[in-house]
Structures are given as C-alpha cells and as structure tokens.
Amino acid sequence: MSVCAEVNPLVEGVFRLVAWLYSLLCAVWGGSHGGRCVQERSRQLKARPVGSCGGPQGPYRDLAALGGLLRTLRPAGGETLEQVFESAAERFPQRPCLGTRQLLRDEDEQQPNGKVFKKVILGQYHWRSYEDTQRAARQFGAGLASLGQRPRSNIAIFCETRAEWIISAQACFMYNFPLVTLYSTLGGPAIAHGLNETEVTHIITSKELLETRLMAILEEVPRLQHIVVVEDKPRSWPDYPQGIRVHSMAAVQERGAKPDNASAPRERPRATDIAVIMYTSGSTGVPKGVMISHSNLVAGITGMAERIPNLGEEDTYIAYLPLAHVLELSAEMVCLAHGCRIGYSSPHTLADTSTKIKRGSKGDVSVLQPTLMAAVPEIMDRIYKNVMLRVEEMGAVQRTLFTLAYNYKLEQLAKGYSTPLCDKFVFGKVRALLGGRTRVLLSGGAPLSAATQRFMNVCLCCPVGQGYGLTETCGAGTISQLWDYSTGRVGAPLVCCEIRLKDWVEGGYRCMDKPRPRGEVLIGGPNVTMGYYKNEAKNHEDFFTDESGQRWFCTGDIGEIHADGCLQIIDRKKDLVKLQAGEYVSLGKVEAALKNCPLIDNICVYANSDESYVIGFVVPNQKQLLNLAEQRGLCGSWAELCDSPVMEEEVLKVITEAALTAQLERFEIPRKLRLSAEPWTPEAGLVTDAFKLKRQQLKSHYQQDIERMYASR
Numbered sequence: 001m002s003v004c005a006e007v008n009p010l011v012e013g014v015f016r017l018v019a020w021l022y023s024l025l026c027a028v029w030g031g032s033h034g035g036r037c038v039q040e041r042s043r044q045l046k047a048r049p050v051g052s053c054g055g056p057q058g059p060y061r062d063l064a065a066l067g068g069l070l071r072t073l074r075p076a077g078g079e080t081l082e083q084v085f086e087s088a089a090e091r092f093p094q095r096p097c098l099g100t101r102q103l104l105r106d107e108d109e110q111q112p113n114g115k116v117f118k119k120v121i122l123g124q125y126h127w128r129s130y131e132d133t134q135r136a137a138r139q140f141g142a143g144l145a146s147l148g149q150r151p152r153s154n155i156a157i158f159c160e161t162r163a164e165w166i167i168s169a170q171a172c173f174m175y176n177f178p179l180v181t182l183y184s185t186l187g188g189p190a191i192a193h194g195l196n197e198t199e200v201t202h203i204i205t206s207k208e209l210l211e212t213r214l215m216a217i218l219e220e221v222p223r224l225q226h227i228v229v230v231e232d233k234p235r236s237w238p239d240y241p242q243g244i245r246v247h248s249m250a251a252v253q254e255r256g257a258k259p260d261n262a263s264a265p266r267e268r269p270r271a272t273d274i275a276v277i278m279y280t281s282g283s284t285g286v287p288k289g290v291m292i293s294h295s296n297l298v299a300g301i302t303g304m305a306e307r308i309p310n311l312g313e314e315d316t317y318i319a320y321l322p323l324a325h326v327l328e329l330s331a332e333m334v335c336l337a338h339g340c341r342i343g344y345s346s347p348h349t350l351a352d353t354s355t356k357i358k359r360g361s362k363g364d365v366s367v368l369q370p371t372l373m374a375a376v377p378e379i380m381d382r383i384y385k386n387v388m389l390r391v392e393e394m395g396a397v398q399r400t401l402f403t404l405a406y407n408y409k410l411e412q413l414a415k416g417y418s419t420p421l422c423d424k425f426v427f428g429k430v431r432a433l434l435g436g437r438t439r440v441l442l443s444g445g446a447p448l449s450a451a452t453q454r455f456m457n458v459c460l461c462c463p464v465g466q467g468y469g470l471t472e473t474c475g476a477g478t479i480s481q482l483w484d485y486s487t488g489r490v491g492a493p494l495v496c497c498e499i500r501l502k503d504w505v506e507g508g509y510r511c512m513d514k515p516r517p518r519g520e521v522l523i524g525g526p527n528v529t530m531g532y533y534k535n536e537a538k539n540h541e542d543f544f545t546d547e548s549g550q551r552w553f554c555t556g557d558i559g560e561i562h563a564d565g566c567l568q569i570i571d572r573k574k575d576l577v578k579l580q581a582g583e584y585v586s587l588g589k590v591e592a593a594l595k596n597c598p599l600i601d602n603i604c605v606y607a608n609s610d611e612s613y614v615i616g617f618v619v620p621n622q623k624q625l626l627n628l629a630e631q632r633g634l635c636g637s638w639a640e641l642c643d644s645p646v647m648e649e650e651v652l653k654v655i656t657e658a659a660l661t662a663q664l665e666r667f668e669i670p671r672k673l674r675l676s677a678e679p680w681t682p683e684a685g686l687v688t689d690a691f692k693l694k695r696q697q698l699k700s701h702y703q704q705d706i707e708r709m710y711a712s713r
Contacts, residue, residue, distance in 0.1 A: 045565055046481065046492035046564050046565045046566055047060045047062050047063065047499075047564075048060060050498070056511045056512060057500055057502070057511035057519065058499055058500040058501055060493055060498060060561060062494065064306070065495040069299075069495065069496055069497060069498065069526060070303065071299045071302065071496065071526045072299075073298065078298065079298060080270070080295075080298065081269075081297055082170075084336070085137075086134070088337055088338070089131055092313055092339040093129065093130055094129050095129060096128070096341045097129055097133045097341065098133055099126065100125065101124065101126075101345075102122065103121075103123075105120075105121050106119065107358060117355070117356075120357065122361070122364075124367065134170070136167050137170035138171070138174060138256070138262075139253040139257045139262070141171035142175075142261045142262050142264065142266070143252035144202060144228075144252060145256075145264065146255045146258075146264075147226050148201070148225070149201070149202050151177065152273070153177065154177075154180050154198040155179060155180065155202045155203070156180040156181075156194070156195055157181055157204045158182045158191065158209055159209065160322075161323045161328065161346065162206075164230035165230075166332060168204045173269065173294070174266070174268070176267045176273055178276070179275065179276050180195075180198045180200055180289070181277070181323070181329075182324060183279070183324045184213075184322065186279075186281075187685055190287050191214070192217045194279045194289065195223075195224065196221060196223070197534060198277055199223055201223055202225065202227075202228065203226070204228045205227060205228070206230050207229050210227060210229060218244065224244055225243075225245065226245050227247070229249065231248065232248055232249065232250040271293065271295035271298070272293055272295060275296075275297055276297070277289045277533050278290045279324070280471055289533035289535075290529050290531075290532060291529060291531055291532070291533050293529070293530055296474050296526065296527055296530070297527075299497075299527040300469075300475060300476035300496060300527040301337060301476075302496050303476045303496030303527065304330060304331070304479065304494065306494065306495050307491075308372070308465075309482065311334070311335075312339060313338070313340065315340040315372050316340065316368060316370045316437075317331065317372040318342075318345050318364065318372075318435075319344050319345065321374060321375075321376065321689075325445070325690055326471045326474060327445055327469075330476070331372075343368040345364035345365070346364075347379075349363060349364050350363055350364055351365055365434050365435040368435060370437065370438060371439045372442075373442070374442045374443075374444065375442070375443055376445040377446045377447065377691075378446070378690075379691075380443060380452050380456060384451070384455045384456070385601075385621070387455070389623065401426060405426040405427070406458055408422065409422045409427075409458050414485060423461045427460075427461055431459070433460075439462050440465065440482060441460065441465070442465045442467060444466075444467040444475065446691070446692055447592055451596045452596070453488075457485055463485075465491070466491065467479040467490060468491070470553070473497065473553055474527045474529065476494050476527045477490075477494065477521075477523050477567075478491040478492060478494060489562065489566045489567065489568045490566070491567065492566050493565075496526060497523055497524060497525030497528070499521060499523055499567060500522040500524065501521065501522070502522055504519055504573065507584065509571070516562060517561050520554060520555065520559075521558070521567070522553065523553050524550050524551065524553075528551040529553075542554050556572060556573045556574055557569050557573075558571035558572060558573065571586045572588050577607040577608070577609060578609050579613070580610060581612055581667070583665075587606075587695075589668075590664060590669075591605050593662035594659060594662070598621060600618055601619045602618070602679070603617070603619070604616065604617045604680075604693050606695075606699065608706075611710055613667070614668060614669065614670050615670055615672045615673070615674075615706065616672075616674075617676060617698065617702050617705070618651065618674070618676065619679050620651060620675055622638065625641060626641070628647075628651070629641050632646075634650075639677045642677040643675070648672075651673055651675060655669075655670065674705040680698075
C-alpha cells in the first residue's frame with residue numbers, strides 16, 4: 001500500500017502550477033517560510049564524538065551538550081519532581097492543568113451478531129487549575145500519611161490513565177513515598193509479584209480494577225492493608241474479610257485537609273531518592289521493577305523538553321497512553337513543567353469512531369483539539385492503513401487529487417517548503433482526525449515504519465518526532481529534530497545523555513564498519529536509572545559505571561550512527577535467531593518489513609535454531625481478507641476463513657510478494673502461516689500496553705500450531 005500512481009502529466013503540471021502560485025501568495029501575505037534555511041539545518045551536524053576516546057564508537061553528544069550533559073529544566077529549575085511541579089504551580093496558578101470529560105450518559109448498543117457493547121456520550125472537559133491540582137495532591141499526601149504510609153516506604157498505583165493518577169503521583173513525590181507503578185493490563189500473577197516484591201501496604205486503584213483484577217489476588221498479597229479507590233462514590237466501603245480497609249480518594253483527601261494532618265511535618269525528597277519503581281510490561285518474562293530517582297526523571301524530561309520548540313502554556317496535550325509506561329509519564333511531566341493543559345482520554349474514546357463513542361457524538365480529540373500528542377507506532381499504523389483504505393475506495397478524480405497532493409507535498413517537505421493549498425483543501429479532513437490543531441506528534445515505544453512516518457508528516461500536517469529510549473533510561477535517549485523529515489532514524493542524543501556503540505561480533509556488527517559505525521547501543525548520563533529492584537544479577541549484566549562515575553545502560557539494541565550524528569536502530573540482540581543452516585534472522589526486521597502490507601494488522605515471526613525456515617502468526621485485516629476470499633471464491637465465517645489452510649496459502653502468497661518487494665532474503669520470508677481471528681490486545685496478554693509483542697506468551701499460545709507447521713515439511 002503506497003501513495004503512488006500514474007497521473008496524466010498535463011494534470012500534474014496544472015496542479016503544480018496552482019499549488020506554487022497559492023504558496024507564493026501565502027508567502028507574500030504571511031512572510032517567507034524559509035525552505036533553504038530548513039534544508040541547511042537538516043544537513044547540519046547534530047551530534048559528534050567527544051572525549052579522548054571519541055572515535056567511531058563514540059560517545060556521541062548533541063552539539064548543545066558538548067560542554068556537559070544537562071540535568072535540570074530551564075527556567076523551572078529544581079532537582080526533584082516536587083520542586084518542578086511546585087515551580088509550575090507558582091508560575092501558572094490559575095492556568096487549567098488537568099481536564100476530564102463529563103460523562104453525560106451511557107447506553108447499551110446491540111451489534112448485528114447479537115453482542116452488546118457499552119457506548120458513552122460525553123460532554124465538555126472540566127478543568128482543575130495548577131493551584132487546585134497542587135492543593136489536591138498535598139491533601140492526598142497528608143491523608144496517606146495519616147493512614148500510616150511512611151517516607152521511603154513503597155506505595156503502589158494500579159490504575160488507568162486519568163487525572164487522579166497524576167494527582168496521586170504528585171502527592172507521593174511531595175511526601176517522598178516511592179511510587180510502584182503497575183500496568184492495568186498485567187495478569188494476576190504479575191500484579192501479585194510486583195506488590196509482594198516491593199512489600200507495599202497501601203495501593204491506589206480504580207473501582208473497576210479493584211473488582212475485576214485485585215479482588216482475585218488479595219489473599220496472595222498478605223502485607224496489603226489499605227486500598228484507596230480514586231472514584232468519589234461510594235464514600236464508604238465495608239471492611240474486607242482479609243482485614244483490608246478500603247477508602248475513597250475524596251475521604252483520604254478530607255483526612256489530609258484536617259488541620260492536624262495538614263500541618264504535620266513531612267519529609268521532602270532528595271534528588272537521589274527513589275521517585276518511581278516502574279514495572280516493565282513483561283515482554284520477555286516476569287516484569288522487572290526499574291528504580292528511578294527524582295534526578296533521573298528530571299534529567300530525562302530536561303532532554304525531551306529541549307526537542308519540542310516553543311513549548312508553553314498555549315499547548316494542550318492529550319493523555320491516553322498508560323501512565324505506567326515511561327513514555328506517557330515523562331510526556332506529562334514535561335507538560336506540567338511548562339504550564340500546558342493535559343486533557344485525559346482513553347484508546348476507547350479517543351476519536352469519533354472509537355469503540356465506546358456512540359455514533360454521531362464526538363471523540364476526545366475532536367473536543368479537546370490538542371496541539372501535542374504522543375503515540376506508539378501501532379496506533380499510527382492503524383491511522384495510516386485506515387486512511388489509505390479510504391483512498392483506495394475513492395473515485396478516480398478524488399484519488400488522483402490525493403495522489404498528486406501527497407507526492408507534491410512529499411517533494412516540498414524534502415526541500416523545506418510548506419504546501420498551504422494541499423494542507424487546506426486535501427489534507428484538512430485527515431488532520432481533523434486528531435482534532436485539527438496538532439503541531440507536534442511524538443512517536444516512541446517501538447520502531448516507526450518509513451511509510452507511516454511519511455504519511456503522518458504529509459497528511460496530518462505536523463512533524464513527527466521519532467524517539468528512542470527505555471524504561472531504564474527514563475524513556476530518554478534520542479528524539480529526531482522536528483525539522484528533520486528523514487525516515488528510519490530516531491535522531492541525535494538528547495542533551496541529557498550520550499551514546500556509545502559496542503562491538504557485537506556474533507551478530508557481525510562492529511564500530512569500525514563502513515560506511516557507518518555499528519554496534520550495540522549504550523546510553524550514559526544522569527537519566528540512566530538506579531537499576532532493577534532486588535535483582536543484582538541483572539543489574540551487573542545491564543548497567544555499569546565508568547571511571548568518571550557516569551552510569552551506563554546496555555540496551556541490547558543494535559544501532560548505526562549516520563554522518564550527522566543521528567542514530568538508526570537496525571537490529572536487536574534478543575530478536576536474532578540462527579537457523580539450522582547458519583543464517584541469522586532478525587525477527588523484528590522481518591516484522592517491520594511486512595507490517596505495512598494492507599493484509600496484515602499484526603504479525604509475529606518465529607524461528608527455531610533446530611529448523612531451516614521461518615514461520616509466522618498473522619492477525620489479518622478483516623476487510624482485506626474478506627476481499628481476498630471473495631476474489632478466490634472462498635466462503636465461510638470470519639473464524640472459518642482464518643482456520644482455512646487454503647486461505648493461509650493465499651495470504652502467504654501476498655506476504656511473500658510484499659517480502660520480496662521489501663528486499664528480504666529468501667531465508668527471512670515466512671514459509672508457513674497461522675491466521676488469528678482474534679486481535680492481539682494487552683488484555684489478552686499477547687502484547688504489552690505499548691503493543692510490543694510478548695514473544696514468550698505468543699509462543700505458548702501458538703505452541704500446537706508451531707509443532708504442526710514444523711512437522712509438515
């Protein structure tokens with residue numbers, strides 16, 4: 001699926017002339033748009049090696065950080081998260097801070113297949129000011145202290161992304177309660193593991209998660225004494241048989257507002273104190289708790305903020321990704337430090353067409369109209385595929401216009417020029433999918449395909465900053481400059497860290513490789529975290545401190561450094577499998593190459609070192625698969641088609657063509673497939689909240705199919 005087609009040269013010439021004249025008129029009216037300046041900036045050096053060992057292996061630093069890595073925000077200052085938010089509340093006391101949409105009503109809607117779905121009708125956003133948010137956090141922190149929560153004693157939050165999450169977090173930062181974060185989609189054993197390992201006595205959660213997830217494991221968490229439910233109603237809860245007390249968040253805040261509790265002394269955090277113990281999503285096994293200090297997070301958000309130009313109180317950020325993920329937490333902390341508004345949403349209510357939005361009513365982006373947004377590639381890929389499928393269904397005239405505009409704008413962006421005619425008359429409806437005002441879109445969590453990135457830059461009329469970071473580095477590592485429209489790269493190191501490459505001989509990657517140095521990516525700086533909680537063996541394996549006292553993390557990702565100092569991730573050590581004949585297959589590389597095939601919604605490639613070929617599991621796109629079945633004369637229900645060996649063969653032919661087009665080697669192309677009628681969701685436990693594949697869980701889920709596909713030669 002690509003935006004390229006044969007167009008009549010005369011039609012194309014007329015279009016280009018009209019577009020050029022309109023751009024010229026806009027430039028005269030509104031001033032030059034500086035194409036040559038953008039071109040020159042895109043070619044400029046962005047990072048270079050530093051120090052006595054500054055060869056091809058690095059370490060590489062951003063040009064603005066050659067004299068030293070940055071640790072604190074400007075002008076906010078502050079070495080702790082408490083100080084950062086305190087400064088923002090002083091500067092923007094009445095500025096809207098956290099917004100939540102009012103629930104007007106919900107309705108049951110029956111589908112043609114008999115299933116009933118809950119649909120909601122939402123009103124406008126209601127806002128808390130920065131001053132109100134700080135007051136609520138202080139009262140909540142004092143209330144938790146009155147319930148026996150002590151400084152430097154862990155407290156857990158197990159809750160969906162919402163305003164109460166961030167208020168709870170700020171309360172914990174104020175009172176020096178290390179906050180243990182757990183994904184709301186983790187399974188019972190993983191939740192119990194995190195709570196028991198960190199020995200928490202207090203947990204903050206929602207009514208729904210308490211009833212559907214926590215209740216089942218309370219007996220497995222013997223230390224737990226207090227559960228705080230973020231909903232205000234009911235105001236009181238009966239005692240649980242296990243002797244656990246349940247409180248509403250409002251009741252705890254009322255305790256904290258009482259004079260004796262409000263005036264009680266509190267222990268303010270130091271920069272070196274633990275702010276968060278963030279449990280990973282468990283994509284490679286049991287979730288690990290990453291210890292993140294206040295100074296780590298402050299350094300991380302300092303680096304991120306530097307890559308977002310003109311960030312300030314005119315900006316509105318839409319929050320819908322899991323706050324238990326370092327990408328979302330860091331993004332919201334950046335916004336809070338700069339006086340931005342944060343409006344809360346969810347993947348189920350984000351757009352007008354989202355699953356919980358009643359037809360005819362507005363999704364959150366349409367009402368909030370955010371200027372800033374973060375997204376994982378899975379969500380961007382969905383937007384890209386949906387729009388391109390609509391383009392394919394257009395009439396000849398509309399499709400030709402879209403193709404002309406797309407290819408013309410792609411050329412102009414490469415030259416550094418804007419395209420006001422295309423933006424206004426062709427891409428306006430696509431831009432409206434995200435509210436129509438988005439000026440910066442940040443992508444992280446996984447690699448973003450070149451096709452999707454180009455589409456976002458062109459059709460959403462805003463730059464996409466592709467970033468690279470890990471929980472172990474506070475999500476900070478690199479972010480591409482917003483005026484850099486190259487694809488496939490993740491940008492130069494942020495001003496808070498530096499990057500080195502390390503030879504990985506087994507995989508064939510060396511720092512002295514030509515034309516570009518390649519190797520395992522190591523990230524060093526004040527944003528590198530304190531290590532894994534109660535896991536010294538893994539700490540020694542993944543972290544080290546150099547002779548200057550700087551901390552480093554070994555990412556396991558393979559990168560190469562471009563001439564301008566930008567990083568490109570090209571492989572991953574854990575994704576590399578050696579086949580029986582000795583060829584190395586990069587599973588992630590194959591999946592990335594095939595994911596843009598219109599027939600594929602999701603794909604997991606599997607290889608066994610005892611076998612000579614690769615197999616795959618595919619969640620097909622329903623509309624595309626049904627069209628393919630109709631073309632081949634195959635009938636049946638959705639589940640029957642996905643279980644059909646004939647359909648598997650037909651899909652395999654399409655995927656093989658896509659793989660050859662993507663220039664994959666023959667041994668990298670899946671030879672057999674299993675189609676999945678059910679999508680892979682975080683709730684099903686087969687992908688993380690950032691939609692990364694959980695390979696071990698997928699292997700267990702499809703074990704019988706693996707045996708079948710390898711048994712039949």
